[in-house]
Amino acid sequence: MKTMVKGMDLSNAVNKVVKAVSTRSPNQLLEGIKISCHGDTLTLTATDTEIAIEKVIRCETFMEGDAVVPGKLFAEFTKKLEDVEDIELNILQDGRLKIVYSGSESYLQALSADEYPVIKKDIDRNSFVIKQKTFKDLIASTSFACSQDDSRPILKGCLLELKGDELTCVALDGFRLAVCKKTVKEATGDIRAIVPSRALTEITRLIEKDEDYVTVVIQENSLMIDVDNTVFTTRLLEGEYIDYKKIVPQSYLTTFRVNRVALFNSIERASILAKVMKNIIKLDIHENYVDVSSDSEMGNVKENVLINLEGKDLTIAFNSRYVIDCLRVINDEFINFNLNTPIAPCVIKSNSDDEYLYLILPVRLNQ
Amino acid sequence: MKTMVKGMDLSNAVNKVVKAVSTRSPNQLLEGIKISCHGDTLTLTATDTEIAIEKVIRCETFMEGDAVVPGKLFAEFTKKLEDVEDIELNILQDGRLKIVYSGSESYLQALSADEYPVIKKDIDRNSFVIKQKTFKDLIASTSFACSQDDSRPILKGCLLELKGDELTCVALDGFRLAVCKKTVKEATGDIRAIVPSRALTEITRLIEKDEDYVTVVIQENSLMIDVDNTVFTTRLLEGEYIDYKKIVPQSYLTTFRVNRVALFNSIERASILAKVMKNIIKLDIHENYVDVSSDSEMGNVKENVLINLEGKDLTIAFNSRYVIDCLRVINDEFINFNLNTPIAPCVIKSNSDDEYLYLILPVRLNQ
Numbered sequence: 219m220k221t222m223v224k225g226m227d228l229s230n231a232v233n234k235v236v237k238a239v240s241t242r243s244p245n246q247l248l249e250g251i252k253i254s255c256h257g258d259t260l261t262l263t264a265t266d267t268e269i270a271i272e273k274v275i276r277c278e279t280f281m282e283g284d285a286v287v288p289g290k291l292f293a294e295f296t297k298k299l300e301d302v303e304d305i306e307l308n309i310l311q312d313g314r315l316k317i318v319y320s321g322s323e324s325y326l327q328a329l330s331a332d333e334y335p336v337i338k339k340d341i342d343r344n345s346f347v348i349k350q351k352t353f354k355d356l357i358a359s360t361s362f363a364c365s366q367d368d369s370r371p372i373l374k375g376c377l378l379e380l381k382g383d384e385l386t387c388v389a390l391d392g393f394r395l396a397v398c399k400k401t402v403k404e405a406t407g408d409i410r411a412i413v414p415s416r417a418l419t420e421i422t423r424l425i426e427k428d429e430d431y432v433t434v435v436i437q438e439n440s441l442m443i444d445v446d447n448t449v450f451t452t453r454l455l456e457g458e459y460i461d462y463k464k465i466v467p468q469s470y471l472t473t474f475r476v477n478r479v480a481l482f483n484s485i486e487r488a489s490i491l492a493k494v495m496k497n498i499i500k501l502d503i504h505e506n507y508v509d510v511s512s513d514s515e516m517g518n519v520k521e522n523v524l525i526n527l528e529g530k531d532l533t534i535a536f537n538s539r540y541v542i543d544c545l546r547v548i549n550d551e552f553i554n555f556n557l558n559t560p561i562a563p564c565v566i567k568s569n570s571d572d573e574y575l576y577l578i579l580p581v582r583l584n585q
Numbered sequence: 586m587k588t589m590v591k592g593m594d595l596s597n598a599v600n601k602v603v604k605a606v607s608t609r610s611p612n613q614l615l616e617g618i619k620i621s622c623h624g625d626t627l628t629l630t631a632t633d634t635e636i637a638i639e640k641v642i643r644c645e646t647f648m649e650g651d652a653v654v655p656g657k658l659f660a661e662f663t664k665k666l667e668d669v670e671d672i673e674l675n676i677l678q679d680g681r682l683k684i685v686y687s688g689s690e691s692y693l694q695a696l697s698a699d700e701y702p703v704i705k706k707d708i709d710r711n712s713f714v715i716k717q718k719t720f721k722d723l724i725a726s727t728s729f730a731c732s733q734d735d736s737r738p739i740l741k742g743c744l745l746e747l748k749g750d751e752l753t754c755v756a757l758d759g760f761r762l763a764v765c766k767k768t769v770k771e772a773t774g775d776i777r778a779i780v781p782s783r784a785l786t787e788i789t790r791l792i793e794k795d796e797d798y799v800t801v802v803i804q805e806n807s808l809m810i811d812v813d814n815t816v817f818t819t820r821l822l823e824g825e826y827i828d829y830k831k832i833v834p835q836s837y838l839t840t841f842r843v844n845r846v847a848l849f850n851s852i853e854r855a856s857i858l859a860k861v862m863k864n865i866i867k868l869d870i871h872e873n874y875v876d877v878s879s880d881s882e883m884g885n886v887k888e889n890v891l892i893n894l895e896g897k898d899l900t901i902a903f904n905s906r907y908v909i910d911c912l913r914v915i916n917d918e919f920i921n922f923n924l925n926t927p928i929a930p931c932v933i934k935s936n937s938d939d940e941y942l943y944l945i946l947p948v949r950l951n952q
Contacts, residue, residue: 295858298854326884519691
């Protein structure tokens with residue numbers, strides 16, 4: 219292989235695909251980036267077998283070929299070649315990659331690409347088209363609620379469910395549940411897939427043009443998007459997802475409406491003192507106000523936030539972090555809290571639409 | 586004590602002085618911030634006995650008094666009260682600080698201020714006046730070369746030497762030496778002081794108005810500056826500083842001039858591969874160019890940078906980090922390298938003035 223590329227193109231491409239490089243794999247190939255030159259295009263590929271990113275850039279080819287180079291090192295190195303106009307990439311007989319630029323030459327150890335995994339890009343099975351901003355909001359308002367630990371792998375993914383033109387994204391970790399619904403522009407049919415939350419986070423980094431649309435393709439057991447000559451694929455998680463609708467109460471004894479920012483600020487202050495006490499904050503819900511309080515040996519906070527209550531007074535406690543996560547992503551001036559008892563789940567919804575639902579389990583108070 | 590302050594004033598002040606709070610001290614008082622209300626001013630003080638920061642803000646006083654509150658906690662809490670117009674601070678009979686704002690009230694444990702260290706602000710001994718930008722540049726171009734470890738405490742400080750209107754700042758750590766000279770606007774007399782580099786770094790954060798001047802006061806065994814109602818003091822280091830002038834060679838066998846950015850970029854690329862090899866990069870100095878190279882099992886870099894040589898060819902190796910540190914702070918298009926042998930110190934100077942000198946010890950190549 220011998221080819222010529224622009225420094226900026228190469229750096230951008232390598233630093234995009236490097237996100238999929240495996241950090242510690244017994245298979246050395248997975249710590250590499252595959253570079254593959256055919257016709258007037260150079261294809262860069264990285265995969266850790268869960269996610270894969272492939273990016274195509276233009277090049278001037280003197281000899282076709284491919285190889286796998288150390289991923290992180292190649293990314294760091296090309297980052298420092300951004301300002302170089304022309305870079306020659308040359309796979310030598312001895313297997314090394316020779317990089318020639320501005321009268322200098324450097325060499326990286328490379329491996330044969332023969333055993334590198336093939337990234338499947340089958341014929342489309344099912345797909346939907348959605349505004350990039352809408353898809354990003356959907357992911358941002360739910361994926362943080364996925365489980366972080368490996369005890370139940372299925373909970374490390376989000377459930378994506380498409381019915382008609384309504385796309386629902388669900389995440390839960392055993393302590394809280396986030397559900398968001400958005401409308402898609404067009405779709406080939408209904409879909410149900412569990413996507414690793416890490417993959418969804420990488421997708422939000424790839425789709426940068428808020429007003430543009432993106433096509434999301436669900437294949438046999440993978441999800442794929444293709445934006446700006448970058449193809450991103452991720453393996454889907456297999457197994458049964460929890461029947462989350464069963465967890466959401468059908469009726470409530472206590473419901474209140476509150477200004478989101480006012481409550482957010484109060485809970486943030488209360489959580490500073492709650493840090494040493496397992497982040498526990500208490501809500502004392504009264505007719506016209508809620509007392510947000512926290513106690514620790516360093517002091518205590520007691521804040522008074524105005525509310526509109528329907529139903530009974532109630533005292534309930536939460537892990538402040540779980541409440542803050544939700545108040546940060548709801549994009550509405552007012553929000554509604556829906557509760558039953560101090561030990562029953564609390565449901566938070568946006569006041570102006572039904573797009574979003576967040577459920578938290580309370581913490582039992584020892585008193 | 587009972588007083589009323591503006592949320593923004595309080596947050597700014599507390600978050601400025603908290604930098605001097607001790608992180609882990611057997612003396613609990615040093616983890617606190619002293620708040621002291623007299624007349625229409627509230628004084629906030631923090632010290633870890635090496636550095637001290639004191640800031641005065643306006644307040645409306647109902648009862649004078651003082652107390653010491655948990656530093657980090659108070660800083661974090663007041664940060665979240667920035668948008669509150671009026672905050673009442675009230676030391677209660679039981680010693681707690683009551684904070685009243687927007688209809689809410691919180692309490693922090695507080696300690697008596699009786700045993701809190703007194704920050705000495707003696708009558709001026711010696712002082713000089715320097716442009717803030719100039720003082721910042723002086724510190725930024727030298728203090729990074731101070732020693733980080735405790736084996737020779739004196740090397741954790743910079744030597745500040747004022748003779749006439751010429752201020753010299755010196756830092757060295759046994760592997761490299763940085764010397765910078767700047768002119769002061771006025772001075773009461775000659776000065777020689779060793780200032781902890783950490784204190785100098787904090788000073789650069791406090792002086793924010795580049796075009797303004799700052800007065801630096803050297804007292805018995807401390808240095809003090811006073812900007813915008815913030816008084817910063819630091820203990821000086823005691824002991825003999827190394828006679829650094831003896832280390833600098835008087836003549837050179839090899840001297841070359843090089844474009845700073847070109848060399849910087851080459852060394853940065855070489856250092857990516859040098860990382861696994863103790864950061865060692867090699868310079869092969871020839872008549873019209875220098876080869877910058879590094880070798881590792883992952884590959885090797887060999888870059889060609891144009892130079893103007895006077896004297897003999899030379900091959901010499903350095904820890905790339907030490908060279909990069911210097912090339913980052915010299916503010917000149919061209920720089921001069923001055924060398925003698927592969928095991929003798931290398932001196933780097935700016936090409937257009939004599940303000941700056943940087944000396945590095947080379948690394949011995951095993952060949």
